[in-house]
Amino acid sequence: MxxxxxxxxxxxxxxxxxxxxxxLKSLLEESKFAGWDFHLLDEEEAAGTLTEAGGxxxxxxxxxxxxxxxxRFIFFTGSPxxxxxxLAAAKHSSGKIVDLSGAxxxxxxxxxxxxxxxxxxxxxxxxxxxxxxxxxxxxxxxxALTMALLRCSTRRIAFQxxxxxxxxxxxxxxxxxxxxxxxxxxxxxxxxxxDAQVAxxxxxxxxxxxxxxxxxxxxxxxxxxxAGLGNSTVVPxxxxxxxxxxxxxxxxAYAELGPAADALKIIKACAGxxxxxxxxxxxxxxxxxxxxEKAIQLAQPKxxxxxxxxxxxxxxxxxxxxxxWNAVKLAEKLA
Numbered sequence: 001m002x003x004x005x006x007x008x009x010x011x012x013x014x015x016x017x018x019x020x021x022x023x024l025k026s027l028l029e030e031s032k033f034a035g036w037d038f039h040l041l042d043e044e045e046a047a048g049t050l051t052e053a054g055g056x057x058x059x060x061x062x063x064x065x066x067x068x069x070x071x072r073f074i075f076f077t078g079s080p081x082x083x084x085x086x087l088a089a090a091k092h093s094s095g096k097i098v099d100l101s102g103a104x105x106x107x108x109x110x111x112x113x114x115x116x117x118x119x120x121x122x123x124x125x126x127x128x129x130x131x132x133x134x135x136x137x138x139x140x141x142x143x144a145l146t147m148a149l150l151r152c153s154t155r156r157i158a159f160q161x162x163x164x165x166x167x168x169x170x171x172x173x174x175x176x177x178x179x180x181x182x183x184x185x186x187x188x189x190x191x192x193x194x195d196a197q198v199a200x201x202x203x204x205x206x207x208x209x210x211x212x213x214x215x216x217x218x219x220x221x222x223x224x225x226x227a228g229l230g231n232s233t234v235v236p237x238x239x240x241x242x243x244x245x246x247x248x249x250x251x252x253a254y255a256e257l258g259p260a261a262d263a264l265k266i267i268k269a270c271a272g273x274x275x276x277x278x279x280x281x282x283x284x285x286x287x288x289x290x291x292x293e294k295a296i297q298l299a300q301p302k303x304x305x306x307x308x309x310x311x312x313x314x315x316x317x318x319x320x321x322x323x324x325w326n327a328v329k330l331a332e333k334l335a
Contacts, residue, residue, distance in 0.1 A: 009036040011331075012071045012095070014086060015078025016040035016060050017049050019169055020100055023324040024077055025053065031328050032335070041067055043082055063089070071095035073331050076103065077324075080220075096334055097131040100323050105133050105223035112227040114140050114326045116274040120147040121230070125333060134327045137249050137317040138217075138240075139224030141296050145253060145313065146229060146236050148273035152266055153258025158237040161221065162250045164287065164319060165242075168193055168212050173246055180244075194242075203242040214240045247320065248287025253313040254304070266301045266311060275315070285316035293318050294325040 011033060015021045025038060038053040040060045047062035061067070068074055068090045076083040076090075080103035087104070090097050104110045111129035118125050120143075126132075135143065138161045146157055165172035171193050179189040179199035189197055195207025205214055218240045225236060236253075243250070257266070271277060275298040278285060285297035296317040304310040 009033075010039060010071045010095075011036050012039045012041060012068055012074045012090075014041045014063065014074060014076050014090070015082060015101065016051070017042045017046035018077050019166055019320050020324055021075075021077035022051075023320050024075055024100070024327055027321075027324050027328045028331075029053070029055075032332060033328075036072075039067070039071070042078060065089075068093040068095065073098060073334070075327060076101045091130070096129075096331075098134060098327050098330060099131065100134050100327055102136065102220040102224070104131060105135070105139075105220060105227050107131070107133075110227075112224065113330055114143075115329055116144060117228065120144065120273060127334065132330060133224070133227065134323050134330060135224040135228065136221060137296070137319045137322045138221045138251065139228065140322065140326070141251060141315060141317060142221060142225045142236055142238065143228035144273040144275065144296070145255075145270065145298075145315075146225070146232070146234060148269040148275075149255050149257060149266070150232065150234060151269045152255075152261035154234050155256045155258070156237075157234060157253060157255040159239070159251055159253045161217075161238065161240045162243040162245075162252075163214065163217060163240050164245045164247055164249060165194075165198060166247045167217070167249075167319060172198075172212070176244060176246060198242060199244050201242075201244055204239075206242070214242060245287050247318065248290050248316060249319040250285070250287055250316045251314070253315075255311050255313070256307075257309055257311055259309060261309070261311070263301060263303070270298055270301070284314055287316055290316040290318050292321060294321060296322070 013021050041063050042060045044062050049060040051058050063086050071093050072095050074090045074095045074097045076099045080101050083101040083103035110131040110133045111126040112133045142159050165176045175193040182189045195210040276295045277298050284299045290297050299314040302312045
């Protein structure tokens, strides 16, 4: 393969040291892009990290002048601030930009996308866009469930999301692990990442000194939902809660539906929106059952006997694999 051909098949992963970046690279290497040229970028503190790409040793590089040149695809998988800092340079390339960081959900020039969204919107795939947003697992589920239930005359819908520490990266995972061991050994816990006890604990906010904010997560999901739903008259209420688990996000939702809605109609609408529903008698979805899966799992909907027309939903998804997998599917459509 000539140098020119390699450059025309160049993929840049900006944020390559993140959990999402590593998962995306792994999935790309198993896809039709396996033979492409991977260029791994990240912030200064991660630069120099030794990894592998295409079965060969690779070093994560800092962003420099020309880092995005001749890229066919540019995936942003790091922090939102890192994306915004390097967006202008990425736009100077001719490559398609795919944001998984949550930085661009409110940008007017971007197109939000995940499998089933075009069908739910009854719209054509936006193949001419220069910049795409792949929503978080929470955003995908909120958009898909809301749009599915619009076919059941939804009047109101609300989501409560349960966030794992992996959303804060490897440092978050290590802090939960160390805190669990310290508490079981009756030691005081270190909390440099979350400024709070996250082990054996549920929270609606982290400590004031933490760089991570559940309110910021909630704002991101709301922005993704707004972009995905467009001019929908039904906009879901959303809350995010920390739970002491490493991977996988779960959600509880309730919806007030029209009088004609029944379990069969709701199940059909949810299956059509891409959810994988548990069969009667099967265990409910969990962060464990969703691990490694590429779809959002949903339990059988339950009617609330105290409030006719109100239905409860419980679901789970792999918060790392799901958006990474969707980004690969997007690139395959664009290629």
